[in-house]
Amino acid sequence: MIPTTELKLSAIAKDVRKAKSEALVIAVGQGGDGPVLLENPLSAKSAQALADALPLLGVTGAADEVHRLPGLPESGTDVLVLAGVGKLPPGNAVTIETLRRAAGSAVRQLAGVQSVALGLPAATVAEAAAVAEGAALGAYAFNEHRSRENDGRRPVAEATVLTPVAADKQLAKALKRASVLGRAVNATRSLVNQPPSHLYPESFAAAAAQMAKGLPVKVTVLDEDKLEKDGYGGLTGVGKGSMRPPRLVKVEYAPARAKAKLAFVGKGITFDSGGLSLKPAAGMMTMKCDMAGAAVVLNAVLAIAELGLPVKATAWLCLAENMPSGTASRPSDVLTMYGGKTVEVLNTDAEGRLVMADGLAAASEEHPDVLLDVATLTGAQMVALGSRVGAVMGEEGVRDAVKAAADRAGELFWPMPLPEELRSGLASQVADLSNMGDKYGGMLTAAIFLREFVGETAGVRIPWAHLDIAGPAFNEGSPHGYTPKEGTGVAVRTLVAYAEDVVARSA
Template sequence: MSAKEPISFHVVSSDLSKVSADALVIAVSKGADGPVILDAPISPAALTSLKASLSSLGVTGTADQVVRLPGLPDTGAKILVLAGIGKLRDGAATDEALRRTAGAAIRQLAGLKHVVFALPTTSVAQLGAIAEGAALGGYQYASLHSSTEGRQAPVSKVTIHSTLAKDPALAAAVERAAIVAKAVNATRTLVNEPPSRLYPATFAEAAKDLAKGLPVKVTVLDEKRMLKEGWGGIMGVGQGSSRPPRMVKLEYKSDRAVASLAFVGKGITFDSGGISIKPGAGMVTMKCDMAGAGAVLNAVLAVAALGLPVNVTGWLCIAENMPSGTAIRPSDVLTILGGKTVEVLNTDAEGRLVMADGLVAASQELPDVIIDVATLTGAQMMALGNRTAGVMGDEGVSAALKAAADRAGELIWPMPLPEELRPSLDSPVADMANIGERMGGMMTAAVFLQEFIGKGKDGETIPWAHLDIAGPAFNEGAAYGYTPKQGTGMSVRTLIAYVEDVVARSA
């Protein structure tokens, strides 16, 4: 589960003819009348000739398009790369457009060592977006192939050309980009690991390894302790597996904390569905069912690495859901931490059971806000597709998460929690059942989770929101922008941006 060495970044404003590199990347937008080259630092004669050739070269400016040409005499790069940035918004490139363009270029230029970006930038934030996109686009999973033949090494050095090279805020922006990308890429690697390598015990060990060197306390609760303390949801789901469950608690504390936050993540390292077993085709991607816990883990570590003035606790609810003679059955009743009982009508609705324990535990510490992240329902994909997550919960927290996601470049959409869904979770033998109304299943699952949010210091229910990332956590299609195939690291950047926004609002 080791990570590759990160990309090194440099920002310069000097003449590019003095910068020796493998490639120089310039941006091409998709204009109303055809492709448009944006702010290229090349000679007027070369620019005129290039513009006249765009059509014959098949350059359109469409996002993700990368076209290689021979290098120009007035640059120090061996090749010139025309990278599509898509349509501009109000005549300017957004941070996310720059992030995706840099990611798409770096991803498709694997095999080269040093790439120079000369993209249109007007702020330090945009330079940070380019660095972040490049670091995300350069991600490669250290696969288990027996041979490396045909695999191209990722770009190792990036130089960004900008007149803002001496801005005093630049170093912090690039450092932030590196920390955020490291967190996302670490999450991707955890998701990509086969379940034969990543199971509850090894996931817990990975959490401890990733936290080394950071001011984060890691506590691992094993099955003996959880059984004694009454963690009925996690223990119930995990009892069918030969690999017992784990609860991992992460604690980051700042002596300047302006808020106390709790993140809870679903960590099902493999979901067979249990006794309510999934069809074979439905199991193929179920190694990704721990993506929520992976995101929570690395978001907490990133917050610590950034030194943000908050207290953050992460709860990783880790189990493997398998069918066996010891597995829970439909009609079994589990007692969740704190005493609430749940009738299990479908063992494939297991994520909400482990999350219930985590939400109760998080509530007991009286944080200001609780946010949970889970690959919870197939209904999320039916409602919002494969790239957009759903957010449900308190309006204020949901709106803040939506704003943070917009800034970070992730797609989430607010969904309601209709009151009429709660009666469908009633059970004749327990406090509630683990499944209810099938239509609107994403929202029904969130209504279930809401039942386990406790009271805060003021006696009111703790503000809470739930992120269902079932679709966008795992990319089964082709890579795009800075997003690779398989694990995407979805929600890590949103959680980090949310914490940054909490800090900014307190200033």
């Protein structure tokens, strides 16, 4: 079983002492004339005294800034925590995502504290939900492989949101959603953080089946013999260099009276050495994260099932380990992909698109209304957009809908084009196409390659978009907001929000 962390969430409307928490978190922003204490549950007298003292305390209100002070008797907590929200807009009205990040940053930095009360501005259900979700995302730690767990690294276990809408029935639903999303994102992070010695195609498939227990989903696992028999040439071709054979895992949630059929395909390279086109040593150091796309689509479908959304959602996990050996695929080999198309392998380090091709072709056979794929696919994505912003490409309507869902979820994605002239770069002298294209625009060329394997319904290509998360899936820098170091779980919330938007549009 993949361990994860889960935050117990609740809400109260009035006396903070009823929360029985160890720490009270309130917000400070950066105003034009200095730090500004935002709306909080303190008495007017205490709030004014604290506001006057902020400059003397060295508090600036910068994002991710957290100051701990002794608790006030009126709060009933041992610690008062001042959490920065960053620069304030006119009127000091902070955005939903600002609240989400501030709550997540505070909870993340309060690891070692058992319980917190969150007294950030939360006058509406949407604001209270953002505070709860940020807290759920911030309460994460990965200590599974430490010889002795350090109690100081334990994440916060309980959080109470202080809000005047605590009794609103919609908030109860929002708190459940925040809890489900937090658990799904944290499970994705834990999968990504697993070392390749522990997470490989077979163990990943077993973990998926274990994580799905108790939910109304069906898990089907295709082993190496079935993949070979059925012609999954991408998965078998990439996986044959490893002693750990590939798997294709299908996770299906199919409620009665579903309003739409969604298919999610995820890249699951549990370790990427580059194969015979070997990466340099430094390039391998983070390659345990090359299965992030598969972790995302798995947990997105499990979250959709737990939330009971009226959509059929199917995740396809394309799992393989890309290793060099005497049995590995060679540059110039030709692979026959699932469905019959042939691909000349010019570079064995462009392997993700090969396993994804099989998954896209298989998912297309079920004729979903929309097909989305998620992958840590190209280094070119990071060249184009940096380490925090993902790319989304594909059919314009789907691409823009994914971007809108990401914006609502608070995840950073940017729409990118698919220039048709790049298709000619994939031409092969011996096969239907090659797995490498022109030197420039590698992210776009990779997406154009994937598009070749998206099927049709009634002669029309299935609406499709590709999410390249090579940069934002794995945080090599310092933690920030609700984002920890290493696995981030990015794109889970976007896929869930997309499914919710599909439901809303069909109402």
